[in-house]
Amino acid sequence: MSENAADLSGPTRDALAQLLLGIADDEFVIGFWDSEWTGIAPMLEEDVATSSISQDEIGHARALYEMLAELTGQDADQIAFGRQPEAYRHAALMNHARTDWAFSIARRYLYETADAVRLEALSRSTYVPLAQLTAKMRREERYHLMHLDAWLRRLASDADASSRLGSALRTLWADALAIFSPVPGEEVLVRGGALPEPMEALRTRWLDQVLPVLDELGLPGPTEQDLAASSEDGRSRRTDDFLWLHGQFTMVAASESGATW
Amino acid sequence: MVVAADPREAVVWAALDEIADPEIPAISVVELGVIGGFAFEPAPGGGERLTVELLPTFVGCPAIDVMREQVGQRLRGLELADDVDVRVSFATPWTSDRITPEGREKLRASGFAPPALIAMDAPSVLDVEMLSMVSVVTCPHCGSRNTTLENPFGPTLCRAIYHCANCRQPFEQFKAV
Numbered sequence: 001m002s003e004n005a006a007d008l009s010g011p012t013r014d015a016l017a018q019l020l021l022g023i024a025d026d027e028f029v030i031g032f033w034d035s036e037w038t039g040i041a042p043m044l045e046e047d048v049a050t051s052s053i054s055q056d057e058i059g060h061a062r063a064l065y066e067m068l069a070e071l072t073g074q075d076a077d078q079i080a081f082g083r084q085p086e087a088y089r090h091a092a093l094m095n096h097a098r099t100d101w102a103f104s105i106a107r108r109y110l111y112e113t114a115d116a117v118r119l120e121a122l123s124r125s126t127y128v129p130l131a132q133l134t135a136k137m138r139r140e141e142r143y144h145l146m147h148l149d150a151w152l153r154r155l156a157s158d159a160d161a162s163s164r165l166g167s168a169l170r171t172l173w174a175d176a177l178a179i180f181s182p183v184p185g186e187e188v189l190v191r192g193g194a195l196p197e198p199m200e201a202l203r204t205r206w207l208d209q210v211l212p213v214l215d216e217l218g219l220p221g222p223t224e225q226d227l228a229a230s231s232e233d234g235r236s237r238r239t240d241d242f243l244w245l246h247g248q249f250t251m252v253a254a255s256e257s258g259a260t261w
Numbered sequence: 262m263v264v265a266a267d268p269r270e271a272v273v274w275a276a277l278d279e280i281a282d283p284e285i286p287a288i289s290v291v292e293l294g295v296i297g298g299f300a301f302e303p304a305p306g307g308g309e310r311l312t313v314e315l316l317p318t319f320v321g322c323p324a325i326d327v328m329r330e331q332v333g334q335r336l337r338g339l340e341l342a343d344d345v346d347v348r349v350s351f352a353t354p355w356t357s358d359r360i361t362p363e364g365r366e367k368l369r370a371s372g373f374a375p376p377a378l379i380a381m382d383a384p385s386v387l388d389v390e391m392l393s394m395v396s397v398v399t400c401p402h403c404g405s406r407n408t409t410l411e412n413p414f415g416p417t418l419c420r421a422i423y424h425c426a427n428c429r430q431p432f433e434q435f436k437a438v
Contacts (some may be wrong), residue, residue: 045422048416052415052418053414056320059321059323090362111325133351136317136320136351143413146413147414166370206394
């Protein structure tokens with residue numbers, strides 16, 4: 001068990017920094033995408049719900065960026081807002097624009113279910129600050145899971161919505177699998193228990209949980225091709241959609257470099 | 262750590278109990294259960310430091326910085342130690358079960374249904390138990406249990422929105438987490 005950053009070996013610290021950066025960027029970018037629904041979600045209650053879920057995710061990103069900053073001696077705001085687009089390490093799933101409501105629900109369902117598997121594993125991490133933070137995050141994420149499960153079932157019960165959901169899932173599967181791309185230096189983390197299981201094992205657990213639900217609702221799982229696709233660049237591929245979003249979320253920070261709020 | 266008999270401890274608790282939650286001012290930070298604890302410790306540069314552990318209700322709670330500032334300012338004003346350090350911590354996860362009985366009563370009196378008392382285990386994807394979070398909630402206005410959950414997400418991260426079919430009033434619940 002490691003109580004703080006100073007107890008870690010150099011290789012463990014580097015690999016842990018890569019792991020934290022990927023998770024923080026996932027939460028940060030999906031939080032910004034879905035915050036775009038504020039004011040234009042299909043119903044008033046959903047305006048509030050999507051905004052609240054996005055605020056949770058950005059809050060989780062902040063806590064993870066702060067943990068990362070402590071590990072690397074950087075500044076959390078600088079990590080969040082001061083990088084060029086190619087330095088972000090979110091999974092390719094977060095490269096897509098918000099698109100329509102079914103698309104956003106499909107993406108978030110895939111993300112929330114995968115995140116739940118990842119958080120459960122990390123709550124057993126031997127790096128104590130990470131185990132503590134993820135244990136706390138899981139209590140909040142429970143509401144997200146419940147909400148997304150309800151939306152998935154609701155959309156799946158309507159012919160037009162279900163067909164949109166299906167086509168969104170077909171577009172997203174390969175990029176969703178990138179959530180479990182191997183982390184650079186992963187073997188060191190698994191050996192020391194900071195990451196209790198390899199990403200490959202988490203990916204299998206996630207698919208085992210999600211595929212029966214999608215099957216029951218008549219929604220598509222990944223194709224053989226999706227499953228076989230290389231995940232080497234799963235966290236480094238970038239798209240024009242993300243470049244646009246990056247311009248949006250760095251706008252304020254870039255307008256007054258070094259400002260605090 | 263000092264022994265429990267330190268007379269300054271009661272002074273600190275009383276001072277903290279005067280600090281209102283920035284988002285629900287009817288309840289104090291002590292009643293909300295966000296004070297994990299405090300200790301008088303030797304400061305690294307000499308002298309004595311009062312260290313306070315602050316537990317956020319939600320990881321992304323935007324009020325936590327305000328609370329941190331208010332707690333620090335109030336305790337520095339007491340001049341009980343040379344320095345005051347307020348740390349945000351997840352070492353003990355805040356859960357809604359930490360709200361004190363007095364706090365729950367004050368929530369109810371100000372129109373908020375207190376959270377259901379459930380020691381929730383961690384979630385898994387297809388957990389039927391998830392529904393236990395949205396158990397029957399009593400209307401804080403009329404006491405009826407004929408209420409429905411309108412939205413598990415409300416105006417702040419920690420609040421859900423309900424409707425009472427008896428008095429036909431909407432009301433908020435402090436979320437069980």
